[in-house]
Amino acid sequence: MAKTFHLEIIAADRIFYQGECEHLVITAIDGLMGILPGHEPLVTCLPTGELKYMTNGKWHYAAISEGFIQVLPDKAVILADSCELPEEIDIKRAEEAKERAQEQLRQKQSIKEYYQTQAALNRAMNRLKISQKHFK
Amino acid sequence: MANMREIRERIASIQQILKITNAMYLMSSSKLKKARKALEATDPYFYKLQETVISILEHTPHTRQQYFDRREEIPEDKRKKGYIVITADKGLCGSYNHNILKHTEAELAKAPDIDNCYLFVMGQVGRMYFQKRNRNKENFVDAEFVYTTQNPTLYRARDIAELVLEKFEKGDLDEVYLIYTDMITSSQFECTTVQLLPFERRHFSVAPDGSLKKLPKASFSPSPEEVMSYLIPQFAKGVIYGAMVEAFCCEQQARMTAMDAATTSAKDMIKELSLLYNRARQAAITQEITEVVGGANSLEEN
Structure with missing residues (x-):
């Protein structure tokens, strides 16, 4: 042990x-x-x-x-x-969040909004990455 | 004695209200179940967060971090104080709103200069109240601070935490307090004030036996300042979220109790009124019979 x-x-x-x-x-x-x-x-x-x-x-x-x-x-x-856990991640939701964030990043934003969107994008990408890596 | 029609109308109107209060009772009890669940899920995080931050601060070497800056150079009557107040979006929940408003008023009264107080009110009831109260002063209630208190989310808490931290960094606020209703037991609430900023070290370093412990310093990676500048927003967010969940649960509980009481008293009233109604009806019938009998008698005599 x-x-x-x-x-x-x-x-x-x-x-x-x-x-x-x-x-x-x-x-x-x-x-x-x-x-x-x-x-x-x-x-x-x-x-x-x-x-x-x-x-x-x-x-x-x-x-x-x-x-x-x-x-x-x-x-x-x-x-x-x-x-x-990888199997708990809602892939659809994460993908939607990712797209939403990317859409927002293309638009004009204040610096604060930019950081927030970036953080949201980061979270979504992380979820997708981990679920793809460990849960097939 | 009131006449029969009047009583009948009153009973009908009470029955209408009874339906409303009963429906609200049912709704709030189902919402309460949800809120309770959320509260139970968040409680471990909320308490562990405070506990952990306390123990981290005990191990923290002295840092010149901006969130610890007490700004002592600013005199007491010039300090800008910010209050985040959590009220309900709707009334009809007993004394829940009144208590929190009264508590806030008491806090405001403690401040040396009310012109240096800024309110960030969550929930419609509180917003309306404070906007009306100080109409002549602009910026008393932050107009852009519009958040609902229903179904608290971490996302909303993050928004709020970022907003106040930013104001604190810029020097728009020197102190930030959080006022919310705390659930002690399921039927006992208490309005509490928590100081959010500046971070006070002395709040935390209290040993249970009162002695000052020599604690081993923990290592911080990459540096204490960096970790603190990350940890404190995290802590603020966690505390705000916890308070939101707690307050929402209290609100539903208060509404449920209030609506239950209203339903019961409506039922009592209907009972009393129908007794009166029956009595009035009986009296009217008796009177009619007496009249008929009297009329018949007088006819016979002739």
Whole structure:
């Protein structure tokens, strides 16, 4: 049995995962970051991206949008706006969101609107990417 | 004694109202179920968020982050205060709106200069109230801040958080408070004020035994400033969303209780009125009989 640490992934609308985990890989602002048991205390933010964690020697994948992670000596807490398994992603909705965002980007927008649309596009693309990658 | 027609009309009108209140009761109870579910789903996030941010701040080295800037150089009576107030979109929910409005008034009264207060009101009832209250002063209620309180979404919370953070960064606001109704138990509500900005460190570093703990500093990647500038908007958004969900649930609960009470008292009233009506009818019949008998008697005597 590999060494484990306690992992909590909490999305705004539900508790996504709560339990032991052997290895966690997150997308931080500057790239992928792996967390093993006994990691030093760390706080970092998670942009929209992919997340994977290993339980019982098996990798689980999830799409995550905007959140942060706190790593403590014995546990890690991830708080995010949303977190979904690849098979839970609504591809149709994501595609619609993507198209809507692209449409808006073609139009004239204020800087604030531009950032918002870009973030929306980012979320939609991330969802599509992850569902295509892991759920066929 | 009121005449029969009057009573009949009154009963009919009460029955009409009874139908309305009963329908609203049913509607709000089904909406409440939905709101409850949302609240239960969000609660872990809401509390974990606060807990985590508290513990992160305990490990944070001193940072010169703009959201921590208390702007002490600005005197108390010159500080611009912003209040995000969450009210309902509709009335007919008992004392829910009155309580939150009263609470807001009390908060405003605490401010040294009301001219430096800015309100961001969610929900029609509150907007109307505060717009009427200070007609002579422009910008008291932000005219562009139009958000409904129904079916709260994270998207709306994000919008609101971005708006106030931007105003804070620009210096249009020096302090931001959030006023909403908190659900303590399913029948007990309380209006609460939460300070959103500037971020106060001392709110957080309270040890349970009152002693100052020496905490190990956590590492921040890439840097504490960067993480904070990302985390605080996230936190603000989470808190606003949580408050919205909580307030919406309270509103539905309040409406349900109010409508239930209205339905019951309408039923009571109908009961009382139909008693009166029957009595009046009986009296009229008795009178008629007496008249007929009296008439017949007088005929016989002749």
